């Protein structure tokens with residue numbers, strides 16, 4: 001996956017997660033519902049992948 005694709009996937013996962021939280025009182029209370037849990041897990045996984053790419057990218061500028 002290219003750096004751009006990784007970032008786009010991260011942003012899409014972020015948007016899906018925040019959109020869900022905006023409409024779900026359970027997730028707003030830090031009690032992820034069945035529908036929200038995988039959405040938030042995907043966002044965290046994408047965020048980790050992106051942060052890892054940024055971190056390793058900085059090693060050799």
Ligand SMILES: [Zn+2]
Nearest residue numbers: 024027033036
């Ligand atoms: Zn929810």
